[in-house]
Amino acid sequence: DGGITQSPKYLFRKEGQNVTLSCEQNLNHDAMYWYRQDPGQGLRLIYYSQIVNDFQKGDIAEGYSVSREKKESFPLTVTSAQKNPTAFYLCASSIPGFWQPQHFGDGTRLSIL
């Protein structure tokens, strides 16, 4: 079955550590996205990539970094510069274009120890 796999499901980070969230898709989609979800707020776009080896900042990119070396993979690194990283992180993919429906992974919940 085609879909998006995010791992791990739960992640704990110590102060000052960088952590990387994995996102893999086998839907053959060119576009991939990372969102942050906080209680009572909508999904906020961190980074997106419409094609391999290219990515763009979203609304809240500060403290995060991404890479897009393969079509199937779009890992997100939460750096120590992100002062409030505790949140639910969702990865999505689609055919290129913001008007296209997005398919989401099950998410990773990141907490600070």
Next chain:
Amino acid sequence: QQPVQSPQAVILREGEDAVINCSSSKALYSVHWYRQKHGEAPVFLMILLKGGEQKGHEKISASFNEKKQQSSLYLTASQLSYSGTYFCGTEGGNDMRFGAGTRLTVKP
């Protein structure tokens, strides 16, 4: 600018109807609706394009008024499986913004 959804939460009995509204302050090209159950991925429900298009399947339908920059989601004869948080996503050409969500609870 994130779209504004209303109401924030609604509780229904099985078989009752509900309307969820989504309003944007900017011109829209399309509106998307998603449903997310607790701890799960949001699932795409439908997309509405410019032109006042109305879409739906079975007992869930939606409308899009591009002049008013508003969309509404209609749930008819709600079922227990409809429970979850509904998000609208508004597309302004080169971005997608999501509302804060409407939590829908359907009780027996």
